[in-house]
Structures are given as structure tokens and as C-alpha cells.
Amino acid sequence: MADVVRVRFAPSPTGDIHIGNLRAAIHNFLFARHEGGKFLLRIEDTDKERNTPQAIASLLDYMAWMGLDFDEPPVYQSKSLAMHQEAAERLLKSGHAYRSTKGAEGKGEAVVFRLNFDVSYTDIVKGPLTKSAADLKDFVILRSDGTPTFHLANVVDDIAMGITHVIRGDDHVENTFKHVPLFRALGAEPPKYAHLPQIVNDKGKPLSKRDGDVNVGEFRAKGYLPDALFNALALCGWSPGDDREMMTREEMIAAFSLERVRPSPARFDYRKLEWFNSQYIARMPAGKLRELLEGELAAAGLDTSGRDARWWDALLDPVRPRLKTLKDFVPLVRTFFEPPETYDPKDVRKHLDEGNGRRVLEGLAAVFGAVADWTAQSAGTALQKYAEEKGLKFGDAAQPLRVALNGRAVSLPMDVTLFLMGKDEVLARIRRCLQRAGAAGT
RNA sequence: GUCCCCGUCGUCUAGAGGCCUAGGACAGUGGCUUUUCAAGCCACCAACACGGGUUCGAAUCCCGUCGGGGACGCCA
Numbered sequence: 001m002a003d004v005v006r007v008r009f010a011p012s013p014t015g016d017i018h019i020g021n022l023r024a025a026i027h028n029f030l031f032a033r034h035e036g037g038k039f040l041l042r043i044e045d046t047d048k049e050r051n052t053p054q055a056i057a058s059l060l061d062y063m064a065w066m067g068l069d070f071d072e073p074p075v076y077q078s079k080s081l082a083m084h085q086e087a088a089e090r091l092l093k094s095g096h097a098y099r100s101t102k103g104a105e106g107k108g109e110a111v112v113f114r115l116n117f118d119v120s121y122t123d124i125v126k127g128p129l130t131k132s133a134a135d136l137k138d139f140v141i142l143r144s145d146g147t148p149t150f151h152l153a154n155v156v157d158d159i160a161m162g163i164t165h166v167i168r169g170d171d172h173v174e175n176t177f178k179h180v181p182l183f184r185a186l187g188a189e190p191p192k193y194a195h196l197p198q199i200v201n202d203k204g205k206p207l208s209k210r211d212g213d214v215n216v217g218e219f220r221a222k223g224y225l226p227d228a229l230f231n232a233l234a235l236c237g238w239s240p241g242d243d244r245e246m247m248t249r250e251e252m253i254a255a256f257s258l259e260r261v262r263p264s265p266a267r268f269d270y271r272k273l274e275w276f277n278s279q280y281i282a283r284m285p286a287g288k289l290r291e292l293l294e295g296e297l298a299a300a301g302l303d304t305s306g307r308d309a310r311w312w313d314a315l316l317d318p319v320r321p322r323l324k325t326l327k328d329f330v331p332l333v334r335t336f337f338e339p340p341e342t343y344d345p346k347d348v349r350k351h352l353d354e355g356n357g358r359r360v361l362e363g364l365a366a367v368f369g370a371v372a373d374w375t376a377q378s379a380g381t382a383l384q385k386y387a388e389e390k391g392l393k394f395g396d397a398a399q400p401l402r403v404a405l406n407g408r409a410v411s412l413p414m415d416v417t418l419f420l421m422g423k424d425e426v427l428a429r430i431r432r433c434l435q436r437a438g439a440a441g442t
Numbered sequence: 443g444u445c446c447c448c449g450u451c452g453u454c455u456a457g458a459g460g461c462c463u464a465g466g467a468c469a470g471u472g473g474c475u476u477u478u479c480a481a482g483c484c485a486c487c488a489a490c491a492c493g494g495g496u497u498c499g500a501a502u503c504c505c506g507u508c509g510g511g512g513a514c515g516c517c518a
Contacts, residue, residue, distance in 0.1 A: 012518060044518070103516070110516050126447070135445050135514090143516040150518045174446070174513040197448080197511095204510055232454095235467095239455055243466045262455080264448050265511065272454065272468045282481080321481035332479095384477090398477055410479045 005037025007165050008075075009068070010154070012044040015055040016215040017062050019268060020169055020199045020207060023233045027196060028167045029068050030234060030256040037164070041070040042157060044077045046147070051078075062216045066226045067249070075161060077153055084148035087156045087186060088141055096185040097141060108144035113151075113185070115139060119177045124165075124194040124258045131177045139178055151175065155182040158191060167194045167258065170265070171206075194258045197237045198265045207268065219273075223296075223326030225284075228277040236266045246279055278324045286316055293319075293329050300330045302337045311420060314376055318416045332412065336420050339429055340407025343436065347409040350399075357400030358434060363390065364401060365430045374423040380415025404433035 009025040011017060017025070032039035041063065045051040063070070088111045091097035099109040115138050120130035141152035148156070158166065166176075173195050183190040201211040213219055219229055231247060239262075240247070240255035247255070281289065290312050297304045315333065323329055351357045367386045371378050387397040402409045402417075405426065411417050418426055 047518075107516065112516095129446075131445075137514090140516045145516080147516085149516070154518090170447080171512065172518095175518095177446095195447095200511075202453090206511090235454070237454095241456075243456075245454090245467055262448095266455090267453060269453050269468065275468055278481085318480095322479075380477095394477055402478065408478095411477095412479085414477060 005032060005035040005164050006040060006162050007032050007037065007167055008040040008042050008158070008161060008163055009070075010042040010044050010157075010168075011059060012047060013051050013055040013059045015052075015058050016217045017059065018207070019214050019216070019219075019233065022066070022216055022229075023199060023236050024168055024196055025063075025066075025068055026230060026234050027194075027238065027256075027258075027261070030252055031165065031167060031194075031258060032071075033253040034256045038071040039068070040072050040161060040163075041074040042077060042161065043074050044150075044153070046077050046153065058217075062220075065220065066216070066230060075157065077157060080153070080157060080160070081147070083160065084153050084156050085142065085146060088148065088152060091141070091185055094185065101144075103140075110140045110144045111142035112138045113141045113178070113182065115178065115181060117181075119180055121176060121180050121190065121193060123173070123176075124192060125197075125261045126173065126195055126263050129173065129176075136177060141182070151178050151182060155179050155186065159183065159186060159188045163191050165192045165194065165258075167196065170195050170198045194261065196261060197263055199236055199268050200265045202267065204265065204267075212270070223328070224273065224277050225280045225326075228273065228280040231280075232269075232273040232276045236268060237262050246276070274324050278321075281323045281326075282320050286313075289316060289320070292326055296326055296329045297333075297337075300334075302330070302334070314416055314419055318412045322412075333420075335406045335411070335417075339425075339432065340405075342407055343403060343433065344408040347399075347403045347407075351403050351409055352400055352433075355396065355400070357403070360390075360392070360397050360400045361404055361430050361434055364397065365427055365434075368418075368423065368426055368430075371423065374419065376415040376419035379418035379423070379426075383414055383418070401430075404430050 007028045009021075009028050011021055011025075029039050031037075043056060043059065045056065060074070088097065091113065092099070092111060095114075097111050097113045100112045101107070101109055102112075103110075115136045116133050117136075118130065118132050119136065120128065122128045139151065140149050142148055176193055176195070180190045199207055201207050207214045213222065216229070220226075227249070230249070231245075231252070234247075234252050234256075235245065238256070238260055240252075241260055244251070244255075284292075293316075294304055319329065319332060322332060352361075364383065364386060367382050368379065371382050383397060383401070384394065386392075387394050390397070398414050399409050401414065402411045405411065405417060405421060412420075421429075
């Protein structure tokens with residue numbers, strides 16, 4: 001029972017989660033699940049100004065979105081003030097700490113922890129680490145206003161939560177030389193530590209807003225799937241040791257180990273994330289995908305009420321391989337909701353003016369008009385047959401039609417397009433295009 | 443400045459002395475396929491930072507150099 005692994009993700013709720021923190025959360029989660037332990041959330045909400053209720057709500061929302069389910073109710077650090085103060089008091093009594101006014105002009109007395117001895121610990125990722133007394137110095141644990149510093153609060157909370165492994169960013173290695181003796185002074189065995197390499201930008205510096213998207217919210221807003229983000233981030237600094245990259249959560253849990261985390265910094269590869277995302281979209285169950293895509297249409301203000309199951313069934317598969325993100329969807333299907341506002345001049349010239357595109361359109365209008373049961377099959381066949389009869393290559397018929405229907409020579413496959421657009425609309429757009437292109441033509 | 447950490451293709455990585463003429467993935471390039479655009483398939487391009495050791499043998503161990511990063515708050 002004492003051996004059960006307990007880890008925590010301890011963000012300060014600023015309203016969004018930085019990708020580096022998210023990766024730490026993911027590794028904590030994977031480790032806990034792999035070990036059959038507990039993954040906990042501690043909200044370090046001691047900075048009153050920045051930590052609004054909305055910020056906390058959105059933090060929880062992102063955790064849920066990512067599927068980072070924690071096993072016990074979140075711990076709010078702000079509620080442990082008395083416990084922190086009590087710990088400082090104990091350290092004072094035991095002689096591990098003393099009161100001092102040094103380093104602050106007239107602020108009053110703070111409680112300072114005595115750190116005048118060598119400290120060493122073994123990091124699971126970095127190996128044995130040592131710092132000699134000469135490079136260490138006493139540090140404040142309780143401010144003169146009675147509030148704990150990060151170090152005290154962190155350690156006391158970890159003790160209270162029974163944390164066995166601290167898995168966090170690389171930038172905390174130096175702090176660990178303060179935390180380890182603090183644990184001991186408080187009569188607790190320090191947890192095991194694993195410091196994850198930083199995620200850096202092209203220049204090797206820590207990721208910042210200037211580098212582009214760095215917060216979970218931004219990825220969600222850009223149409224990335226949580227599973228794709230999870231997969232990509234899990235692989236930041238860690239790999240299963242074989243050649244697998246696309247992995248289910250279960251596979252990652254089964255394969256995860258802190259020993260396999262690399263100690264060197266990693267650049268986040270946005271292109272690879274894009275690839276992961278397209279792969280996840282390609283493999284997503286139809287029902288789930290439809291649900292997400294309906295959300296995209298609604299967000300774009302497009303009315304989906306008339307679109308039945310047949311419509312979605314025809315749409316989903318052709319659309320899948322064309323989506324890198326969910327945001328690619330609306331531009332792809334907007335044409336099924338509203339006619340093109342403009343016709344691409346280049347495409348008009350190439351497919352309508354230069355060839356006999358207009359005659360093709362007239363012919364197609366007649367052919368389509370005669371199709372009784374309008375399906376992707378029947379409409380597609382009608383198009384194909386027309387091309388054959390006129391001795392045209394398929395493209396010579398399809399491209400002018402694309403321009404007429406979409407305003408440009410790019411679209412989903414013609415049979416699907418025809419079906420999804422509907423017979424009446426197809427005929428209307430051909431007519432409309434003929435008028436416009438005719439007026440503008442030579 | 444002091445202390446600490448890191449260094450394999452452009453990027454993420456596999457590699458824990460011989461299996462490495464260094465493997466995979468993304469990106470890039472070329473081709474195939476094709477109903478446009480995608481997707482898919484195939485191929486190609488491309489790396490052990492440098493210099494010394496140790497060893498029969500080093501990407502792997504040791505030392506140094508160079509390069510990069512981090513930490514040095516009554517911030518977290």
C-alpha cells in the first residue's frame with residue numbers, strides 16, 4: 001500500500017496550459033497509469049491576481065478535453081496556508097530554519113531555511129546530481145507577510161498528498177537541491193525525481209508566444225484533436241524504444257517508462273503534429289467525426305438541418321484524407337451550402353474560354369436534367385457517359401463542371417460533389433455560370 | 443560571473459563496444475496511382491559537433507575543446 005505510485009500535475013491556473021506543461025502532465029499521467037498508481041491534480045492558485053475562477057474552470061476544461069483524468073479531487077494550494085505556516089513553525093523549532101530580515105528593506109521578518117551542506121539526489125532522467133554547500137545558500141520559505149514561497153508550499157503539499165514521484169520540467173532541477181533537504185527536515189523521505197527536457201523553439205530557446213502556438217487552447221482552436229496532440233507531445237523526449245509512433249493511449253501506457261525519457265531538449269515539430277492529426281482524423285470512427293464536423297459547420301454559421309444520414313455517409317470518406325485539421329473542413333464543403341461568389345479567372349480561361357467548356361456545360365445540363373434518381377452513382381455515371389460519347393477525356397468534362405459548380409477547378413470527386421450538391425442546385429449553377437462566363441467571355 | 447545539464451539526418455528519435463556500409467518517422471525531392479485537389483504506395487536525399495585517448499574493435503567508455511541550454515528572487 002505504501003508502494004502505490006502517486007504523482008501530480010501542479011499547474012498554476014493562468015487560464016491556458018502551455019505545451020511544455022501539458023507534456024509534463026501527459027508523462028505524469030502515462031507513468032501513473034503504467035504503474036497502476038494515482039494521477040493527481042494540484043492547482044497552485046496562490047497568486048491571487050492571476051488565478052481567477054474562470055482560469056481554474058478553463059484549466060479543468062482543458063484537462064478534460066485532453067482526457068487527462070485525475071484520480072482524486074483536485075487539491076487547491078491556497079487552502080493549505082495554515083499547513084504551510086505550521087511547517088515553517090516546525091522547521092523553526094527544529095533549528096532547520098531561522099527568522100531574518102535580510103534581503104528586504106523594512107518588510108519584516110521572514111523564515112529562512114538553512115542550506116549549508118552538500119545535497120545530492122539521483123534523477124531518473126539525468127542521473128546522479130550533486131551540488132556542494134558552497135554553491136547553495138539559505139532561502140526564504142515563509143515571507144514576512146506570512147505566506148509560503150513556492151518551495152515550502154510545493155514540498156509540504158507533496159508530503160500531504162503522499163507524492164512518490166515528481167515528474168516536471170527541466171527548469172526545476174536546481175530547485176530540487178532545495179526541496180530534497182526540505183523534505184528531510186520535515187521528516188519525510190523525498191520522492192523520486194524525473195526532470196523532463198525542455199521543449200524549445202528553432203533557436204533552442206524555451207517556447208514562447210512569439211514562436212507561434214504554445215497553448216492548448218490555440219491547438220484546439222485550430223482544429224487539432226486531443227488524441228493527436230497527446231500522441232505528439234508524449235513523444236517529446238520519450239519514445240517506446242521500437243519504431244512505433246502512432247500509438248493508442250493504451251499502447252503508450254503499456255510502453256511508458258521514465259528511464260526511456262531523453263535528457264536533451266526537444267524541439268516541438270508542428271508539421272509532425274499536423275501529420276498525426278490527419279492520421280487521427282483518417283482513423284476516427286464515423287459517428288465521432290460527423291459530430292465534430294457538424295460542430296464546425298455550426299460554428300461557421302452554416303445550416304445543417306437539411307443534411308441527412310445519406311448526405312453525411314457520402315461526405316465523410318471523401319473528406320477524411322483531405323483534412324489536416326478540423327478547420328480544413330468548412331472551406332471544403334462550403335460549396336454545398338452556398339454558390340461560389342466568384343469564379344477563378346485563371347480556371348475560367350483555361351477550362352471555359354480556351355476549350356469548348358461552355359458547350360460541355362450545356363450538354364451536361366441536358367444530361368443531368370434527364371437523370372431521374374439522383375445519386376452519386378447515377379450522376380457520376382451520367383457525367384462519365386457524356387464524356388465518352390463526346391470522345392472527351394474525363395477531365396475535359398469534369399474540369400469545366402468543377403468551375404461552374406465551385407468557382408474553381410478543385411473539388412471533391414465529381415460523383416460525390418454532384419450528389420451532395422443536389423440535382424436542382426447543380427443545374428442552377430451550370431445555368432448561372434453559363435450566363436456569367438458568357439458575358440465575360442470572348 | 444558562478445554552478446548545473448545537454449550535443450546522432452533540417453526536425454523528433456532508435457542505438458546502452460562488434461548486429462551500424464547508423465534504423466524509423468515528419469518534412470523535402472522524384473516516381474507510381476489518379477476524376478481535379480488530397481490521400482495512398484515506392485524510391486531518393488540526409489546525421490554520430492571536433493580532437494585526443496582506452497580497446498583487436500567506439501555513435502556507444504574516459505579526457506579536453508567547441509557549441510547550445512538552464513538555474514542563481516520575500517516569482518512559480
